Amino acid sequence: MPQHRHTPARICPACDGFASAAVTLGGRDRNGRRRTITAHCRTCQGTGTVPPLRQLLKDAADAAFTR
Numbered sequence: 235m236p237q238h239r240h241t242p243a244r245i246c247p248a249c250d251g252f253a254s255a256a257v258t259l260g261g262r263d264r265n266g267r268r269r270t271i272t273a274h275c276r277t278c279q280g281t282g283t284v285p286p287l288r289q290l291l292k293d294a295a296d297a298a299f300t301r
């Protein structure tokens with residue numbers, strides 16, 4: 235997987251930096267706006283970037299060994 239060497243921050247690989255998205259629930263509220271909820275990426279907690287590599291490895295190890 236290619237690395238984004240030109241970016242100072244480590245972009246979250248799960249969401250590619252698009253950490254949150256508005257999900258349409260359908261229908262409109264009384265003001266005529268679409269009703270949406272904001273879904274945040276679970277990997278980066280909505281930040282769009284990931285923690286330093288040390289933390290990333292720790293999380294990966296935790297995930298691997300808890301299955």
Ligand SMILES: [Zn+2]
Nearest residue numbers: 246249275278
């Ligand atoms: Zn993410």
